[in-house]
Amino acid sequence: MNTKVTIAGVEFKNPVMSASGTFGSGMEYASLVDLNKLGAVVTKGVSNIPWEGNPTPRVAEVYGGMLNAIGLQNPGVDVFIERDLSFLSKYDTNVIVNVCGKSVEDYIEAVERLNDTNADMFEINVSCPNVKEGAIAFGQKADALFNITDKIKKVSKKPIIMKLSPNVTDITEMAKAAEAAGSDAISLINTITGMKIDIERRKFVLANKTGGMSGPAIKPVAVRMVYQCANAVKIPIIGMGGIMTGEDAVEFLMAGATAVAVGAANFINPSAMIDVIDGIDNYMRKHNVSDINEIIACV
Amino acid sequence: MNTKVTIAGVEFKNPVMSASGTFGSGMEYASLVDLNKLGAVVTKGVSNIPWEGNPTPRVAEVYGGMLNAIGLQNPGVDVFIERDLSFLSKYDTNVIVNVCGKSVEDYIEAVERLNDTNADMFEINVSCPNVKEGAIAFGQKADALFNITDKIKKVSKKPIIMKLSPNVTDITEMAKAAEAAGSDAISLINTITGMKIDIERRKFVLANKTGGMSGPAIKPVAVRMVYQCANAVKIPIIGMGGIMTGEDAVEFLMAGATAVAVGAANFINPSAMIDVIDGIDNYMRKHNVSDINEIIACV
Amino acid sequence: MFYRNVDEGKVISQEEISDGIFSLWIKNEGANEAGAGQFVGVYPKDKSTLLMRPISICETDKEAGSMRLVYRVAGKGTKEFSSLKKDDTVKILANLGNGFPVDEVKGKCIVLMGGGIGIPPMLGTAKALFGEDVHSYLGYRNNDTFLSDEFLKYSKVYLASEDGSVGVKGNVLDALRASINVKPDVIMACGPMPMLRAIKKYAEENNIKAYISLEERMACGVGACLGCVCKTVKKDDHSHVNNTRICTEGPVFDATEVDI
Amino acid sequence: MFYRNVDEGKVISQEEISDGIFSLWIKNEGANEAGAGQFVGVYPKDKSTLLMRPISICETDKEAGSMRLVYRVAGKGTKEFSSLKKDDTVKILANLGNGFPVDEVKGKCIVLMGGGIGIPPMLGTAKALFGEDVHSYLGYRNNDTFLSDEFLKYSKVYLASEDGSVGVKGNVLDALRASINVKPDVIMACGPMPMLRAIKKYAEENNIKAYISLEERMACGVGACLGCVCKTVKKDDHSHVNNTRICTEGPVFDATEVDI
């Protein structure tokens, strides 16, 4: 039974990886999850310099999911390379580094410093809350997305994955812009902007007022967008949004994803990724699927 | 304790109404729910001529919610006026007629025929799946929305409520376009486009492939959009999306809605609207709120 | 005979009567008003599965004020129901749909047909027609003929099985064709779509009145959402298009009226 | 002493020890490794409330391999937990956080301070320091002084109540100021933020070492999500910014290091 998939020339032992920001750099979960079993570890967003992130409360629970407004706190790319990437180099799993920035230059600086590390790929998070361009993030305008993709692609020594925001009218426009600018793959979805109000205290639950929604509640939106993008672009897709089980993962694969990422589920069940990997195996066995690539985009 | 709210000169005994399409024209639920207790009945979308709707399956369950792709089946405005509006005229509740169409002319025709009926307001559903303009519905482009709002407003003898689609990059642009074109109020959110795949049969669960997601899973997105719009326009807002309890309704009011609609919750609990009304009352009593208008947009 | 409410059902007993098929007796207000072929909506408690599950009323016990639901574990909701125990409560929306027109067919040669998990509602129908000239044709996959004994109390029983291990090899129509003495005036049936299609065709060819019970995904169960429609031959009185609501105008239809 | 796993906890007993405050004993693997002031994440079963609820370990019983959680019903999750009965199972992520540095303070004059629902973790701390010179200051709203009797087993106890109905009228610091013979070298505290702020200030002014246990909304509980941070005075070793993770570097901090 083959569970290997290939994205932009990089081979993954199975299509299951962590969703950026929900698994640290693997270190925090290493006592609970055997990292060697994962298709890849996708690390928390890292920027050229350290970021403080947002004030607390940063997380809130919602029906079937959660909101987060971490604000991309990170120790900066130098510490990250030294500490987190060297930690990950000890494991037999791919490493995808998620990169964030406030301007095109920030991204480029981070990517350049990561170019000669053990990272296998870069995932570019273009849904940062505060960016130079003003209120609309790079991830919400096709031309801005094209531009930043193009610039990063030119400096990157590793394949890049543009990570798309679901908070758009037409996700396929964004996918096409990323593809046209040379992105090697796309990943989706990032969180959906939501809000929760504490009616007892008449206050927003999150200090940031709004936060990104994730968890099983968002899965139908994610599956829809993966399907739409799979029909709009030829580059591979890493699908995510609410995956809790192997069945959920299979749904994304069938919708057209070549691999999947597991996010909030890690919080709800620390062995979620292992369960997803086992669940996919069980599905394949039960349905006599000898190669996982058979079910990708089969619907 | 005052629970009355006023929208575009129309007074509602309380801010709770049915969400279009989830309560028929009240007739179907009349044996389960005392319609006289409702702020309003918002009827299922009606068009100038009868519509067949989509093939089945039309509904699917998702985590914390559901998808629907009814396709706006309706008997056409003539039957609707004769049967449904005369049924509703027997009840002491406001009547808001939800109108759909495939072209601006369709909408205008329906509105003109409804002008001299007992309807109190019209809610204009501009998120129809198939419209003349091509793939993008009226509800997803600000200029198209302005145009149709303007045309309908000119012929309508009743206040109009433009119902906004959440499947947009920036909901405030849409709200502003509706306001600028003279809409008396706006309602939001309509359903979020989602998809579900049956992995056993490798097929879409819905015949239409995609469907509109509703239910508690979408509430954080709806609250966020209501809040954003309340800060972008001056016209009143009817908020909806996942309301199941009085607390949920209060959250929408605090976010800036003047009234709320209850949709999928009716299916999950046929007395949902009564529970919401009672829940708001309890909240007001517990927190010494003498006038519901005090808590609107209080956050 | 019209009862419609959200009932707090109390579990009297539950039993697994066949592999993955459960028989659940609940006491609830609507039980005494329920007609053969009507159904109820059973609400799961799990907060991720919010919609009611439509389940046919298998039979009622008017003295005990209770109804019996026989269902197959198909997914999350029915899985949850299968763990209900005596004295547990379960929320149900009762009673839904029209049911079989048992009063209209009295005095005739009545054939009841049930296939697989479509068999349960036919039991209550047989019970309601007790004393009439009723012939029940029951189709199974193999020799696991759940409920068939109980039909014997109210009707003659004819079995069919896909694997031939019991009764006639084939489906209920094969069994009917095999029993040459039975000349039905009317057929009432519930079962998988291919079986219902075949019955519709057979009935039309043989000039037999046929009532068939249909299934569709449902949200409201009361006719409000228009989720559960079936294509009709003529324009439907309610919808004014060629669609009828299975939860309200059905689930039982005159086979000639629906386009399946 | 490092144990980290998803434990299947088995309920030994549960009791409502005060209005809306429950004492839950569970048997689970991590219990024997748990330190005073550590906490666990308790997962609700309800599928609409998915995140674990951080609850301090009140005390452990190493012989029975069990731990005690004392919590107030605050919302949906704790409401669900309050209906747990003997032999029920409950999924918990154990053990989380650093705990109080009980080994470092031995031989000193130790003051423990607990306010309201911050009292439970101080009981296990008192127990761990049994035999030392320990003074427990417990602050309540009124005369419902849950757990206070149990502190008597391990330490001297001083009460404060907001309404003055028991002990010193005021908070735990008022009570400390009132007991002029107690000259703490170190304070360990858990309670509401205003109380902790006051203790931080008091300790700094009086040159007392203070360890305070903080709370924040959490998602992962293991340091991965960066949801639960607290501002720090200096750059934090892990984050390299002025934020530290309460679930990992805390919940117990040297009061001088955090900016609260």
Ligand SMILES: Cc1cc2nc3c(=O)[nH]c(=O)nc-3n(C[C@H](O)[C@H](O)[C@H](O)COP(=O)(O)OP(=O)(O)OC[C@H]3O[C@@H](n4cnc5c(N)ncnc54)[C@H](O)[C@@H]3O)c2cc1C
């Ligand atoms: C009028 C009517 C009467 C029925 N009577 C019986 C009966 O007596 N015994 C029995 O075993 N089954 C019966 N069914 C089928 C039964 O409703 C489904 O098996 C059940 O809803 C599956 O729920 P689940 O949560 O286990 O499956 P899931 O797959 O988890 O359900 C997901 C969603 O799909 C719906 N769904 C799934 N399968 C069906 C189906 N076949 N028909 C309609 N909705 C479906 C569910 O209600 C739910 O909303 C009947 C269906 C209808 C429409």
Ligand SMILES: Cc1cc2nc3c(=O)[nH]c(=O)nc-3n(C[C@H](O)[C@H](O)[C@H](O)COP(=O)(O)OP(=O)(O)OC[C@H]3O[C@@H](n4cnc5c(N)ncnc54)[C@H](O)[C@@H]3O)c2cc1C
């Ligand atoms: C380290 C730590 C130790 C704690 N120890 C105890 C204890 O021993 N006894 C006790 O009664 N309480 C304790 N709390 C507070 C307890 O976690 C909350 O009361 C509980 O999570 C509320 O959950 P709920 O589902 O009842 O409330 P809801 O309001 O429904 O919870 C919604 C979400 O907010 C979170 N949340 C709500 N209140 C708090 C809070 N005060 N702190 C952190 N998260 C919160 C919940 O975990 C959940 O994710 C502790 C908190 C922390 C951080």
Ligand SMILES: Cc1cc2nc3c(=O)[nH]c(=O)nc-3n(C[C@H](O)[C@H](O)[C@H](O)COP(=O)(O)O)c2cc1C
């Ligand atoms: C706490 C948290 C932090 C996140 N941080 C990042 C991040 O740093 N970079 C990024 O691209 N996405 C980030 N995400 C988004 C996730 O990677 C993922 O796209 C999203 O959560 C949807 O998947 P899920 O529903 O499985 O969680 C974060 C999500 C959460 C919940």
Ligand SMILES: Cc1cc2nc3c(=O)[nH]c(=O)nc-3n(C[C@H](O)[C@H](O)[C@H](O)COP(=O)(O)O)c2cc1C
């Ligand atoms: C079955 C169904 C049918 C609907 N039909 C309509 C419609 O005809 N017109 C309309 O404007 N909105 C329609 N909606 C959208 C609802 O009115 C509402 O905007 C949406 O469901 C979100 O609210 P909820 O989460 O409370 O259901 C429909 C929703 C459902 C679930």
Ligand code: FES
């Ligand atoms: S299920 Fe809603 S109309 Fe039948």
Ligand code: FES
């Ligand atoms: S809760 Fe995730 S880092 Fe503390």
